[in-house]
Amino acid sequence: DQQVKQNSPSLSVQEGRISILNCDYTNSMFDYFLWYKKYPAEGPTFLISISSIKDKNEDGRFTVFLNKSAKHLSLHIVPSQPGDSAVYFCAAWGNRDDKIIFGKGTRLHILP
Amino acid sequence: SQTIHQWPATLVQPVGSPLSLECTVEGTSNPNLYWYRQAAGRGLQLLFYSVGIGQISSEVPQNLSASRPQDRQFILSSKKLLLSDSGFYLCAWSTSGIYNEQFFGPGTRLTVL
Numbered sequence: 761d762q763q764v765k766q767n768s769p770s771l772s773v774q775e776g777r778i779s780i781l782n783c784d785y786t787n788s789m790f791d792y793f794l795w796y797k798k799y800p801a802e803g804p805t806f807l808i809s810i811s812s813i814k815d816k817n818e819d820g821r822f823t824v825f826l827n828k829s830a831k832h833l834s835l836h837i838v839p840s841q842p843g844d845s846a847v848y849f850c851a852a853w854g855n856r857d858d859k860i861i862f863g864k865g866t867r868l869h870i871l872p
Numbered sequence: 873s874q875t876i877h878q879w880p881a882t883l884v885q886p887v888g889s890p891l892s893l894e895c896t897v898e899g900t901s902n903p904n905l906y907w908y909r910q911a912a913g914r915g916l917q918l919l920f921y922s923v924g925i926g927q928i929s930s931e932v933p934q935n936l937s938a939s940r941p942q943d944r945q946f947i948l949s950s951k952k953l954l955l956s957d958s959g960f961y962l963c964a965w966s967t968s969g970i971y972n973e974q975f976f977g978p979g980t981r982l983t984v985l
Contacts, residue, residue: 766915796976801981803962803978804976805976806975859918859921862916864914864916
């Protein structure tokens with residue numbers, strides 16, 4: 761049973777436009793969410809996070825939105841740049857575990 | 873500053889052979905340690921995590937095992953590799969407790985033939 765779902769395996773966006781990556785979760789006990797970015801043959805790197813007490817967190821070109829009632833979060837990248845081409849993983853913490861649950865990832869292609 | 877090392881970077885092994893992947897962390901003490909696998913077309917699957925020396929939690933049944941002989945050393949092993957064990961293996965660490973981001977190592981690409 762997948763608790764963190766990224767239903768789009770891939771996404772293509774024109775350079776300069778907005779990239780929107782979506783993530784859904786099923787466990788209402790999740791209360792902290794993270795996005796990781798991964799290039800091929802490298803480990804993922806932390807990008808941005810959001811606590812369940814917020815509905816938005818912004819860091820430069822990256823903004824994460826959280827809709828708790830819908831159990832949905834999204835990562836917005838604007839403007840999209842070629843270096844943003846990577847796999848993006850959504851992840852969630854429960855408040856009793858020492859582990860993060862990752863989604864399957866979405867591969868983002870930024871088109872020139 | 874903290875760093876995490878994994879070796880080897882790539883490995884090609886025949887079916888039925890043993891496996892040992894090593895991960896070490898520098899610059900921190902008593903970290904939580906994790907082994908993940910990213911298989912082709914799949915996401916990051918948590919295999920094992922450890923909150924202390926000798927403490928291993930297994931997330932999925934498999935023919936792999938993990939050990940933590942020292943505070944900052946985490947080892948992934950198998951006695952007999954299967955074809956399905958091919959994938960990209962990632963070690964990660966975090967400070968103990970919750971809501972702490974995990975920091976990943978560079979990964980090991982394992983191909984089982």
